């Protein structure tokens with residue numbers, strides 16, 4: 001993409017309504033525009049990151065054997081009356097009625113709707129296990145939407161639902177989700193720690209939230225600091241292997257780590273004092289096992305091997321897809337702007353032409369643009385007639401992890417400069433070697 005033809009409405013001033021750094025930077029970098037309280041339009045740069053996050057979520061769900069579907073945002077109130085949640089959900093649910101006076105709602109989550117799909121099509125235990133998921137917009141009429149996409153009213157969620165014959169099978173699905181989530185967050189450059197939590201309106205008492213530690217997080221958390229040393233890394237995992245998945249859960253959840261809802265001071269005090277930590281965290285996901293809560297009330301049963309009708313065991317599993325943008329920025333920025341991890345960056349490299357209009361500089365930038373694109377990478381070429389300082393400031397603000405600077409002086413020696421946004425370190429290389437370095441870097445992501 002050439003910046004002269006792109007739509008990147010960066011702001012010079014810091015917007016006064018934004019209280020936390022991720023919100024400020026998303027507005028300043030022209031990623032989002034507030035439409036009304038807690039509701040945002042996604043501008044091109046923001047949309048690219050959102051789609052990268054979606055892609056990683058889809059890829060990791062596919063590895064776990066989970067199947068994508070797409071359900072509507074508007075749901076019938078009758079389904080929610082069956083589960084009893086229509087009245088329970090309270091003011092967070094946006095309720096509306098259609099021209100025939102039928103009660104509808106904008107889905108805050110989809111347990112009822114997916115259970116309805118399941119009961120309409122599946123009757124036999126032979127069709128289990130089954131996990132369906134979607135990435136779809138949700139609406140929760142939060143009393144105090146704030147911090148931009150962090151706590152929106154309309155937000156994008158990955159929501160998955162498992163259907164199993166037995167509690168043991170459903171717990172394996174739970175563990176599979178935990179593993180898939182650990183991989184998902186790490187690919188986004190995040191450490192998200194699973195912590196025992198509360199079921200809330202979804203239900204069930206077996207649930208973990210995934211928290212990214214950050215001062216601006218809305219949850220208070222208590223943990224054994226040893227959990228911060230764990231990482232999933234690039235180990236191989238067989239998602240059908242019950243013991244393997246269970247041992248990952250064991251490894252990542254056996255130490256004390258809880259949100260304030262489930263915090264237990266006596267248990268916490270058993271952690272050696274030097275490892276007892278309290279912090280704030282951003283909840284980027286939550287997994288639940290709630291057994292037969294929905295299948296019993298909504299009649300989602302299968303015939304088992306003894307020809308008996310039994311309600312299926314279920315769980316649901318959510319990732320805050322749009323919230324993740326805020327969480328990643330909170331975890332990765334400096335005073336100049338965002339620093340995108342390679343896995344989610346909107347463009348792989350920024351090309352800065354120090355002297356637009358100079359024949360050699362223009363030609364070298366064009367050639368680099370072509371060679372980088374030919375590698376399957378997406379460059380953002382700042383081809384505007386602007387001062388170098390302004391171009392650098394824009395690149396730093398929007399946070400591309402790599403920048404290639406091209407100027408007449410370097411070109412006389414046959415070199416351009418490759419700079420890391422994270423470390424600020426630069427290397428002088430021929431344009432060919434700079435492109436090859438990028439290919440090497442991105443081969444790992």
Ligand code: P5A
Pocket residue numbers: 108109110111140142149150151152153155157158159160202283284285286316317318319320321322323
């Ligand atoms: C699990 C999937 C559920 O709703 N039902 C389907 C279950 N879980 S949850 O924890 O309530 O939500 C899942 C994740 O969505 C994100 N989230 C939000 N993101 C932005 N703004 C909000 N107002 C908001 N509310 C929830 C969180 O990351 C949460 O973990």
